[in-house]
Amino acid sequence: MPELPEVEIVTRALRSRVSGLTIEKVEIFSPAMRTPLAPLLSAGLEGRKIVDVARRGRYITVEMTGKKYLLMHLGMSGVLRVEPAAVPRRKHEHIFFHLSDKSLLRFECTRRFSLCEACDGYPEKLAGLGVEPLTADFSAEYFFAASRRHSGSVKNFLMDNAVQVGVGNIYAAETLFAAGVSPLRPACEISMDEAAKIVAAVKRILSAAIEAGGSSIRDYRHLDGSEGRFSRLLRMYGHAGEACPVCGTTIEQVRLGGRSSCFCPKCQK
DNA sequence: CTTTCAGCCTGACGGC
């Protein structure tokens, strides 16, 4: 499941691979993913050159000439690949973008939670997103101040994309463990010192995950289909019932906001 | 305003 590191890796690869190419033809093979796909065929994408590919939160924006954009989100199981046209279409590949170097940008999504929409101008829905965690905007002061009015759990607060983007279930578990903070704690009761530890852990762990090529859990793959190496560095996520790597206490699992949350009851207070 | 939660969707897996 792609979180910020995985989306960042895909974005970088896509930028270097397709920038400067022209979209010659769009093909769809399903009526919809999260939203209907038919509008892609009538959006006037054919003949436009790709100017840039960027990331905002977990969204990928493909900028084309004439200020047309493709807004993409990989959801839970989305995979983007750039491959020769001769490779047979996979069962859950829903969109082909035929590119001017005769390759295909292929959008696969098993569960169809992904998003791919054409926009005139920079996508408006990105305006409401919170700060980027790997910029100076995401500071201990910001996180602490924003948390004051949230009575819900600090884990759900950390995953709130209106506050800061890109931290999903995997990295929330990892960063709270690294910061020594229990996911069950109300966000408004976190101290300034703990806010600083959480912010530092988010920056450190997301950066390390990008360096390691992301975490391949279930569906995530690189543009060339290879897997990330960060999965085996995950210390809490997916380790319920096992021994904490620091103190040996059995890792507990609870449900928060409908999602399973692993933590060490001794290391995280 | 915040917060919770069902629903979207398919595949893997366990129990019978």
Place this chain on the structure above:
DNA sequence: TGCCGTCAGGCTGAAA
């Protein structure tokens, strides 16, 4: 063998 229930989970929109 195969059927059923559960889980995985980002995001949306409705309800509380």
